[in-house]
Amino acid sequence: MSAVLAARPGVCRVEHVMGMPIVADVRDAIPADALDDVFDWFRWVDATFSTYKPGSEVSRIASGDLAIEDAHPDVRAVLDRCEELRGQTGGYFDAHAGGTLDPSGLVKGWSVDRAAEMLQTGGLRNFALNAGGDMRLSGRAVPEFTWRVGIQHPLDRTEVAAVIEARELAVATSGAYARGDHVLDPHTRRPPEGVLSVTVVGPDLATADAYATAAFAMGRLDGPRWTARLRGYEAMTILADETVLSTGGFPHG
């Protein structure tokens, strides 16, 4: 959230789409309607991928009404990527973890990545797109030289556990405190023990989000070990005793 009220260039817009607030904070001088396309895109993604809407393509695939081959190319691309990530994470990221098809864990990051590409193609350089606490940063928070992102402390929400300073970066946090115990270990169907949250940063939000979910589900021993081997992505894990484990390149502010 941005609570800085000092006058600065740009447009900040927030809308409730896909069951979460999406914040577009643009620090380039643009007309107010320049973000219409991006929010139309998020609404299309919601209509197509929502597991709450019976008529969405994902719901119709889950119920057997629609064959994957007949689905929209974007739907097929997302489901393919889910399968790839399930393989890469040893099954800890699984779009079928809850028993039925639910690619929401990837759709959020994937749609933000695509929205960021749309803005960059349109000539924007300095912006942040935040979908329910997971975000893509681009350029800098004009007039500042970087973006500053607080990582919420999982036990005490008055505290930020860490601050990241970055320019081009995706930031995803997975934890027990977001929407209750919603991340389950797909192998045991129970929330993992000993870990409070995992934050993963890297170039691509869909991948960072899936890695954060997987590392969280792996628990306090295997999660940090697994993140240490990731290429191009860095991680910070907060354990139940509030020990903070970071990989070498994590961009602590």
Next chain:
Amino acid sequence: MRRTITILLTVLVLSLPIAEATAAVETTKKKVIVVTKRFTGSAFEAGRWGTLQVTITVRKTTTITGTKRKVERKLTAVSVPTYPDHTDRSVYINSQALPILKSEALRAQSASIDMVSGATDSSEAFAESLQSAILKAKKA
């Protein structure tokens, strides 16, 4: 030696208009207007917990010096006139979480954090309503 004098003279000549300019600013009338206003954000669904709405108090200080105009806005208070209370659990969450979230909004300002990663249902709706209240304040 001659060169040093030339440089000294140059510095002296250059500094004269600056001194005059400074004096001019000091003699120009300075006017400060302070206005405190309240802005209420849109109501948002806090997931399964119900509707949440945030009101912020903003102190706007306009300093007019000659033709220059400087506007500063400061967030001085955050309140929650409408919050989810339709289940026992959400009453519990709000009694616990909202005072904390309020102080977080005020703190985030002082820490100049642009975004927060990792949030709950209730705080997401809070952030959203807060954001819309801030947008209204910026336009005022």
